[in-house]
């Protein structure tokens with residue numbers, strides 16, 4: 487039996503992941519705060535696909551709720567796919583930011599993602615199977631182009647996922663980072679989307695289908711809208727070319743007295 491745990495499954499990208507994975511025949515364990523929305527989705531997907539759909543309502547920014555989900559990942563051996571999708575944005579300018587909102591965002595976008603992976607990784611690594619999909623964002627690649635905290639949380643998820651690939655990929659675990667651009671979901675106010683050129687906004691179904699196609703093609707990092715994969719490969723190659731110079735016994739000449 488194969489079960490996918492999808493966080494943030496009550497709306498948007500997570501809801502579409504849940505639907506697509508159910509249609510692929512996976513049983514589902516759906517996580518988000520809104521139990522009513524999860525139950526409505528579960529009822530529909532059970533009827534439409536015949537798979538088993540369970541819900542686990544939880545506020546992943548809350549330590550006690552997070553612990554419940556971690557425990558399920560540790561002990562439920564049917565779970566072989568984790569989609570770390572729940573996330574929030576919209577913190578506004580740092581000069582006006584509410585520190586409590588920033589803490590909640592970091593707890594959800596970073597702490598929960600890290601702890602859910604840490605809960606499931608030992609079992610996946612020992613079994614030599616399993617799939618971890620982490621939703622990050624193209625803002626991870628454009629830190630000066632949006633707000634200050636959300637892109638940094640997504641840069642964490644991208645770096646974390648790349649490190650997981652290095653560590654767990656060799657043990658037979660599939661790890662994918664998905665970097666959506668602007669995608670039409672409730673994370674945006676409708677008025678905000680109205681101000682963005684339509685050619686920059688992707689339909690959520692198309693975004694998730696592209697991300698799953700990338701997973702099927704064995705990609706570790708998927709940018710659904712990027713036309714030319716070679717452009718990203720050369721970005722990574724330029725970063726890799728720095729490696730021999732990043733830790734040496736002498737400071738660079740321009741810094742020496």
Ligand code: NAP
Nearest residue numbers: 494496497498499518519520545546573623668669671673
């Ligand atoms: P969305 O429609 O607002 O959905 C967010 C989901 O996360 C909902 O199911 C929400 O459910 C859940 N959630 C929020 N706070 C939670 C909490 N404290 N505990 C548990 N679940 C919580 O947003 P989306 O666009 O689908 O976003 C999904 C992911 O994609 C996020 O990580 C986001 O950063 C990323 N992303 C989105 C875009 C975009 O343009 N849409 C672009 C790049 C990346 P409840 O409210 O019921 O808890």
